[in-house]
Amino acid sequence: MRWQGQKLGVDDTAALPGMERMDGLVRSVTTPEFAGMTFHEVLAKTALNRVPGASAMPFDWTVNPYRGCSHSCAYCLSPETLIMMADGRHKPLAEVKVGDEIVGTERHGAYRRFVRTVVEAKWPTRRRAFRVALADGTEIIASADHRFLTERGWKFVRGAMQGAEQRPYLTPSNHLQGFGLGAPLTDAMESEDRKQGYLTGMVRGDGMIFHRTYDDGQRVRDIHRFRLALADREPLALTRTYLEDRDIRTDQRPFAVPMGYRPMTAIHTARAADIARLEEHIAVPKHRSSEWYAGFLGGIFDAEGSCSRGILRISNANRELLDLIEEGFAHFGFDAVREIRPNTDVCAVRLRGGLAARQRFFRIARPALTRKLDIVGTAVKTGSDLRVVAVDDLGYEIDMVDITTGTGDFIANGVISHNCFARKTHEYLDLDSGADFDSQIVVKVNVADVLRGELRRGSWAREPVMLGTNTDPYQRAEGRYRLMPDIIGALTENRTPFSILTKGTLLRRDLPILTDAAKEVRVTLAMSIAVFDDATQRSLEPGTPSAEARLDTVRAVTEAGFRVTVFLMPILPHLTDSVVALDHALGRIQAAGAARVVYGALHLRPGAKEWFLQWLEREHPELVSSYRGLYPGVSAQAPQAYRRWLGKRVQPLLRMHHLDGWDEDDHPRGRPQPGLAARTATTPRLGPVRTTASAASARPSVAPASEPTLF
Numbered sequence: 001m002r003w004q005g006q007k008l009g010v011d012d013t014a015a016l017p018g019m020e021r022m023d024g025l026v027r028s029v030t031t032p033e034f035a036g037m038t039f040h041e042v043l044a045k046t047a048l049n050r051v052p053g054a055s056a057m058p059f060d061w062t063v064n065p066y067r068g069c070s071h072s073c074a075y076c077l078s079p080e081t082l083i084m085m086a087d088g089r090h091k092p093l094a095e096v097k098v099g100d101e102i103v104g105t106e107r108h109g110a111y112r113r114f115v116r117t118v119v120e121a122k123w124p125t126r127r128r129a130f131r132v133a134l135a136d137g138t139e140i141i142a143s144a145d146h147r148f149l150t151e152r153g154w155k156f157v158r159g160a161m162q163g164a165e166q167r168p169y170l171t172p173s174n175h176l177q178g179f180g181l182g183a184p185l186t187d188a189m190e191s192e193d194r195k196q197g198y199l200t201g202m203v204r205g206d207g208m209i210f211h212r213t214y215d216d217g218q219r220v221r222d223i224h225r226f227r228l229a230l231a232d233r234e235p236l237a238l239t240r241t242y243l244e245d246r247d248i249r250t251d252q253r254p255f256a257v258p259m260g261y262r263p264m265t266a267i268h269t270a271r272a273a274d275i276a277r278l279e280e281h282i283a284v285p286k287h288r289s290s291e292w293y294a295g296f297l298g299g300i301f302d303a304e305g306s307c308s309r310g311i312l313r314i315s316n317a318n319r320e321l322l323d324l325i326e327e328g329f330a331h332f333g334f335d336a337v338r339e340i341r342p343n344t345d346v347c348a349v350r351l352r353g354g355l356a357a358r359q360r361f362f363r364i365a366r367p368a369l370t371r372k373l374d375i376v377g378t379a380v381k382t383g384s385d386l387r388v389v390a391v392d393d394l395g396y397e398i399d400m401v402d403i404t405t406g407t408g409d410f411i412a413n414g415v416i417s418h419n420c421f422a423r424k425t426h427e428y429l430d431l432d433s434g435a436d437f438d439s440q441i442v443v444k445v446n447v448a449d450v451l452r453g454e455l456r457r458g459s460w461a462r463e464p465v466m467l468g469t470n471t472d473p474y475q476r477a478e479g480r481y482r483l484m485p486d487i488i489g490a491l492t493e494n495r496t497p498f499s500i501l502t503k504g505t506l507l508r509r510d511l512p513i514l515t516d517a518a519k520e521v522r523v524t525l526a527m528s529i530a531v532f533d534d535a536t537q538r539s540l541e542p543g544t545p546s547a548e549a550r551l552d553t554v555r556a557v558t559e560a561g562f563r564v565t566v567f568l569m570p571i572l573p574h575l576t577d578s579v580v581a582l583d584h585a586l587g588r589i590q591a592a593g594a595a596r597v598v599y600g601a602l603h604l605r606p607g608a609k610e611w612f613l614q615w616l617e618r619e620h621p622e623l624v625s626s627y628r629g630l631y632p633g634v635s636a637q638a639p640q641a642y643r644r645w646l647g648k649r650v651q652p653l654l655r656m657h658h659l660d661g662w663d664e665d666d667h668p669r670g671r672p673q674p675g676l677a678a679r680t681a682t683t684p685r686l687g688p689v690r691t692t693a694s695a696a697s698a699r700p701s702v703a704p705a706s707e708p709t710l711f
Contacts, residue, residue, distance in 0.1 A: 039477060042395065044444035047451035048465070060463050063451060064470045065483040067442035081140065082181060084411035086116045088362065088373025090181075093401050093412070103375065104407030105149075105416055111379040112149075112177075117406040129394040130157045132170065135387040137182040140413050143400065149177040149409070149416040151382075157391060170388050178415035179356040180384040181363075191640035194295035195242050200282040201299025202239050203228060204321060209275060224275045229255040229266035235302035235368040240267050246281060248274045284324065291640070293328040298365035300325060307372045312358050317345040325349045332364055354383035359414065386415065441477050448486030455494035464522070465491060465498045474504030488513055497522035501567070503529065505545045505553045511560050518561070527554050527594075528567040531576060532585045539619055551592040558593035566594045569664065570602035573630055573638060574623050577601075577646060583653055590657040599650050600664035601638040604631045 027041050049062045082090040086101035096102070096119060104117035127143030142148075144158035148170065159169030203209075203226075210225040230236045240250055248269070255266035269275065285292065297314075300321065305314045314325050322338060326349055329336040335352040351357055355378065362373055403410065409418040444450075454460065467473045473484055488510060491498045498521070500507070507514075507525070517523050531537040532547045545553075557564050566589045571577050576585075589597060604612055609631065617624050630638050637643075647663050654661040 038441070039480075040442045041445045042442055043446050044450050045395065046392065046454070047444070047447045048454050049470075061465045062469050063447070063465055063467050063473075063487060065444050065447045065473055065481075065487060066471050066475060066477055067444075081412050082414075084414075086376070087370040088375060089370065090363075093403075096403065102405065103411050104405050104409050105380060105411075106407055113380065114375045114378050114411075115407060116376055117410070119410075120404045120406060127397060127400055129396055129398040129400075131390075131392045131394060132157060132388065133390045133392070134176060134180060134415075135385040135389050136180045138180040138386070138413050138415065140415070140417070141394070141398075141400075142417075147418065150174040151177065158393075170391050172388050172390070174388045175382060176386040176388065176415045177380055177382050178384075178386065178411060179354075179359045179382070180386050181414040182360070182384075190635070191291045191637075192644075193289045193291040193640060194298075195245070196281060196285075197288075197292035197295025197297075198299035198302075199239065199242050199278075199295075200284065200292075201296040201301070202235065202303045203278065203282050203299075204318070205300045205303030205316060206230065207303075209279065222272070223270075224272045225268070225270055226250075226275050226278060227266050227268040229264045230303075231262040231264045232302075232369050232371065233265065234370065235299075236265060236267060238302075238368040239299075243267075243278070246277060248278050248281075250274075284320075288331075290331065293331045294364050294366070296324065297328045297361070298367045301365055301367045301372070302369045305367070305372060307358065310355065310358075310378055312351040312361065313339070313348040315346055315348040317347070322347055322349060332361075334361065354381065356382075356384035380416065384414075443477060443481055444483070445481065447483055448490050451487060452490045452493070455490060455496060460494070460496075462494065462496050465496055466501070467498060468501030468526075472502050472504055473500065474502040474506040476504070476506075478504065478506050484510055485513055488517055492517040492520050495521055499524040499526070501526045501528060503527065503541075503544055503550060505549045508553050508556050511556060514562075515560050523562070525557055525562050526565040526567060526598075527557075528569065529585075529589070530568070530570055531572075532581070532588060533576070536575065540615065547588070551588055554589070554592040554594050558595075563595035564593070565596045565598060566592075568597050568599040571599060571646060572602050573642065574626060575620070577649070579649060579653070582650060583656075586650075586653050586657045586659060590659055594659070596660035596662075597654060598662060598664055599646075601643050601646055603636055605636040609636070 047063055049064065050060065081093045083093050083096050084103040085091050086103060098119050100119045101116055102119060103114050105112050106115045107113075127145065129141055130144055130146075132140045132142060132148070142157050144156065146157050147154045148157070150170070152174065153168070155168045155170050155174060157170055159167040207226065207228040210223070210227075212223045214221045214223060228236070228239060240252070243250055249271070250267040250269045252265060252267050255264040257264050288296075300314055300316070304316050305312065307313075316322055316325070326336060326338060329349065329351065334357060336349050337352060339348045339350055341347060351361060355375065359375075367373070403418075405418065409416055411417070467484075467487070473487075478484055484506075488498075500523075507527075514523055514525070527550055529547050529550050531540060534546060537544070537547060554564050554566060568585060568589070571582075576582075586597065602612075613624065613627065616627060630642065638646075643663070650661070650663075
């Protein structure tokens with residue numbers, strides 16, 4: 001065993017880059033028991049992690065005793081800071097290149113305005129890391145020397161009122177400038193519902209479908225026509241592509257316009273069968289999903305929308321379409337009003353809420369037309385709640401990215417800023433999101449003591465806490481550090497209900513204290529088992545217990561009186577989605593005594609995708625092209641058509657094995673799901689919660705977050 005950095009405040013030349021001197025680091029440990037791994041023992045300053053209020057996650061609080069995962073799975077992921085490009089879209093900082101046009105700001109007269117600027121330089125740097133959290137859910141990782149624009153001018157992340165470090169710095173009374181991004185939205189995927197909604201909005205908003213019968217005395221002819229004419233090529237090309245996906249072929253030609261008007265192009269067809277399919281496709285469904293509404297708003301905005309002088313409107317004369325527009329705005333919580341124009345049937349639905357509402361609309365609806373996304377020239381007027389909630393010292397020097405722009409600033413996560421942004425979550429320690437996430441494990445050795453202190457605060461309302469949503473609390477490192485018993489004890493002592501999601505069999509070690517805890521508070525447990533073929537499991541999840549070992553844990557937990565949910569996630573296309581494989585898996589789950597199953601297809605977000613595809617190319621090169629087709633470009637989810645096909649395959653098998661179960665997509669995002677440590681609207685009672693035998697038998701198990709990050 002080798003011990004490094006045993007003294008605080010002393011440089012360690014053998015440490016990882018960026019970790020030579022970190023006061024929060026107690027020591028770094030390597031041991032033959034965990035060959036190839038290094039444990040960095042740190043003193044945590046906080047234990048409870050608040051989930052942003054606008055997040056899709058159906059719980060408010062998490063505790064993560066570890067960063068990194070000694071399970072060595074191939075699915076782990078991290079977010080990236082988003083930079084606003086000159087076309088109005090957002091791109092991760094890692095993808096921004098020298099020479100790219102982005103949005104900055106400049107002062108023109110009495111106002112600061114958004115302007116185009118160019119990235120002049122980009123380079124890596126290392127600084128001590130601080131997390132700036134805003135009231136709308138926006139979070140940014142930056143150095144102490146980084147400056148943000150506030151209502152009182154530029155301020156550093158950290159500073160002092162006097163002495164050598166005296167300088168203006170962020171405090172909870174400050175408001176950052178910009179529009180913010182809030183909590184992350186759901187994946188930007190091109191689902192079938194979204195496509196259908198887009199075509200409905202586009203064709204019904206600005207298209208022409210014509211049917212007529214002509215009788216010239218010699219014969220009767222039925223005439224059918226479809227035409228869509230637009231001045232902008234982007235939405236026209238997208239519409240044509242979506243139509244071709246549905247075997248609706250169109251021709252393209254210039255469209256005649258009066259002198260002085262912008263040139264227009266039309267797509268058209270006179271084939272009766274194609275037009276019949278189109279009319280069927282653009283019928284408004286009785287049950288409309290969020291993705292349909294998002295696509296519809298994007299299509300109708302591309303067809304009939306405007307964004308002039310900072311006012312977003314969608315106009316039409318059709319009352320049904322106007323009602324649908326208002327319905328779509330309301331579905332996503334927007335404030336909109338219908339404007340009636342005198343002496344005309346045309347009305348407009350106007351979005352209220354300023355730039356923040358418009359940017360949120362563009363992120364949800366994702367219109368194809370970038371011309372209308374342009375904010376260049378708009379005055380900087382902050383309407384979002386960008387109050388600084390907290391500035392937390394992460395305790396480490398980390399790898400960051402620094403860029404220089406022509407204006408000296410840029411828009412990052414929706415706020416006006418410049419310099420030094422963190423890359424990805426695990427790179428807080430200059431560790432990458434691939435191999436280092438598996439081999440460099442940060443251990444918060446004092447997490448239970450810190451948690452006790454936080455739970456004893458008078459402001460703590462005993463809201464449910466979720467463990468296992470970031471890294472597995474029962475990963476192999478827990479066998480060495482034994483952090484979970486004290487965490488469970490702290491939660492139970494303070495009457496705080498909690499849920500645990502794990503793939504680790506170490507859970508069995510703590511069954512006695514979990515059983516005792518369940519007599520005082522609500523305790524819900526779930527086991528993740530993705531792969532039931534031993535060879536594939538060892539290759540894809542090295543370091544994790546086998547499926548049989550995890551099923552034995554399900555049996556033990558069930559015998560202890562808990563109703564256990566098994567996460568059959570992720571299901572891997574072409575590898576674990578056959579009827580034989582699914583029937584085998586569900587049969588074993590049922591035999592182990594599980595109460596219910598949550599299933600879902602593989603997610604491959606940036607960071608995870610690169611590592612998974614490397615594994616796939618090594619182990620199953622014949623499937624690489626298929627996966628690139630299922631997960632093209634930045635797509636993170638399998639197509640909705642595949643997920644529906646998967647559901648039709650799994651549901652009969654669930655019934656056959658007498659298991660309750662649901663797809664992870666079955667429940668609306670952001671709403672509590674059965675058995676999960678869900679958001680609560682009221683404060684639980686403060687006294688002990690005794691569980692009767694009947695209540696214990698009805699105790700639900702953990703249901704999934706909108707996307708468990710164990711994968």
